[in-house]
Amino acid sequence: MTGQVRTVDGRVAGRRGQATRQKLLDCLSEMLSSSPYRDVKVIDVARKAGTSPATFYQYFPDVEGAVLEIAEQMAAEGATLTELLQGRSWAGKAGWQTAQELVDGFLEFWRKNDAILRVVDLGAAEGDKRFYKLRMKILNSVNNSLADAVAELQAKGRVDKDVNPAAVAGSLVAMLAAVASHQKGFSSWGVKQAELKPNLALLVHLGVTGRKPTK
Amino acid sequence: MTGQVRTVDGRVAGRRGQATRQKLLDCLSEMLSSSPYRDVKVIDVARKAGTSPATFYQYFPDVEGAVLEIAEQMAAEGATLTELLQGRSWAGKAGWQTAQELVDGFLEFWRKNDAILRVVDLGAAEGDKRFYKLRMKILNSVNNSLADAVAELQAKGRVDKDVNPAAVAGSLVAMLAAVASHQKGFSSWGVKQAELKPNLALLVHLGVTGRKPTK
DNA sequence: CGGTAAGCTGACGGCATGACAGGACAAGTG
DNA sequence: CACTTGTCCTGTCATGCCGTCAGCTTACCG
Known part of the structure; x- marks a missing residue:
């Protein structure tokens, strides 16, 4: 998948180089968690990593480029989301069990990577194709599995024919992502995390099967 | 509601001042539609408005402050969303009609203000209380109406008792907002806008009533 | 017409950006 | 061990944006 890691000016990165590169990525990641995206500066990341801005620019064209790199790593790791539905x-x-575990796994994945996912979401919403494709890559596994499930039930005649599996799956995934992004919002809105999950699972189950779950 | 408009250093803004102020806001708004949030610079906004950066700083503490102002104006305008459910x-x-019109109105509102809503969403997700409250203000009308509808059906015994109306309403609203933000995503994902709407309406109807709509 | 406050800008120190050349370092070679 | 090679890092510099201030212009009012 990943060929050789290269610097901006074309050299291949050796052991030491890859280490600093990764350290820069880690520091950037940390930085994104603690300060607004707009205020993350190259110089701060470099300082945190105990190196200089020039070093940063040796490995990444700009902050955006580095963010893409982090997101790419996360996307690979996020392939585990497939297991939630396989x-x-x-x-x-x-079915109820499936819905619950999907919600659980999804929310946890999102919470673990919320800072970077925020930026990916923003980039995608702004129309940047790179972020946009990355977002798909992350959500695809879940999305496809859900769409397949809907299509299958539809073939059996248990779901209306005028339902578009891809549209329903995409909407449900978007819902999960959005709720995960604003989990804190719900809590101060009078809804606790523990209460949120079953209700989300209910909505997912309703969306996929068209029926209430039997608990 | 709005007291007197004031400059950063405390002067009250007169007719001319308010005009330039508004012009700056308009230009910023335009800018946000055409370039990534991270790359919007004060100097560009000022140039576009035919004035100087110093003037910008006379009316707003920074870009974020100006964005909040725009969002506030939009929030006021967005009160019309209430009518979709009143x-x-x-x-x-x-019921099917209600769901369809809600989806329709919501998506259009979001599309009309997508640039600024992206930024509000980001700010809220990053934990900034000001953006966070603003987002609530915008979504509250729809959210409350939906929650009321669920609670009412629940009181009649037509919705299960262990459903949390606020959680369901919040999730559905989050879904609508997220889908609206990534409308372009769906289209290149093989789902056309026209197809998307009825499927969203279906999910909303299912979520609120727990039943398939009668069309 | 003179006073007062609003409105705007040129200019400036400070900082981030991004490029480059050159020094430091590790590893292999004779 | 000296020497070479290629990787790795940083000092430095030109450029450009940030955010502030003093001071100029404009509008209003008695």
Whole structure:
């Protein structure tokens, strides 16, 4: 997948180089968690990593470029989201279980990577194709699995024919992502995390199967 | 509501001052539509408005402050979203109509103000209380109406008792907002706008009533 | 017409950006 | 061990934006 890691000016990075590069990425990641995206400066990241701005520019064209790199790593790691739906059933009690575990896993993944996902979301919303494709890559596994589930139920005649599986799946995934991004919002809105999850699972189950879950 | 408009150093703004102030806001708004938030610079906004950076700083503490102002104006205008749900029924064919019109109105509002809403969303997700409250203010009308509708149906025994109306309403609103933000994403994902709307309406109807709509 | 406050800008120190050349360092070679 | 090679890092510099201030112009009012 990833060929050789290269510097901006074309040299191949050796062991030491890759270490500093990664350190810069880690520091940037940390920085994104603690300050607004707009205020993250190259010089701060470099200082935090105990190096100089010039070094940063040796490995990345700019902050955006480095963010893309971090997001790429996260996307690879996020392939585990597929497991949340692989071979699961949407029928009866098992369906309710599936919905719950999907919500659980999704929210946790999002919370763990919230800072970087915020930026990816922004970039995608602003129309940047690179961020946009990355967002797809991350959500694709879940999205496809959900769409398949809907399509399958539709083939069995248990879901209306005028339902568009891709549209429903995409909307549900967008919902999960949005709720995860604004989890704190809900809490001060009188809804606790523990209460939020089952209600989300209910909505997912309703969306996929068109029916209330049997608990 | 709005007291007197004041400059940063405390002077009250007169007719001319308010005009330039508004012009700066308009130019900033335009700028946000055409370039990434991170790259919007005070000097560009000032140039576009035919004035100097110093003038900008006379009226706003920084870019963020000006964005808040624009968002505040939009929030006031967005009160019209309430009408989408005021006195509507969720029963039978009327319910389907209600869901469709809600989706329609919501998506249009979001599309019309997408640039500024992106920034508000980011600020809220980053934990900035000012943006966060603003986002609530905008979504509150729809959110409350939806929660009321769910609670009402619940009181009639047509919705399960363990459903949390606020959680469901919040999730649905978050879904609408997220889908609206990434409308372009869906289109290149094989789902056309026209197809998207009825599927969203279906999900909203399912979420509120727990049942498929009668069309 | 003179006073007062609003409105605007040129100019400036400070800082971030991004490029380059050259020094420091590790590893291999004779 | 000296020497070479290629990687790695940083000092430095030109450029450009930030945010502030003093001071000039304009509008209003008695």
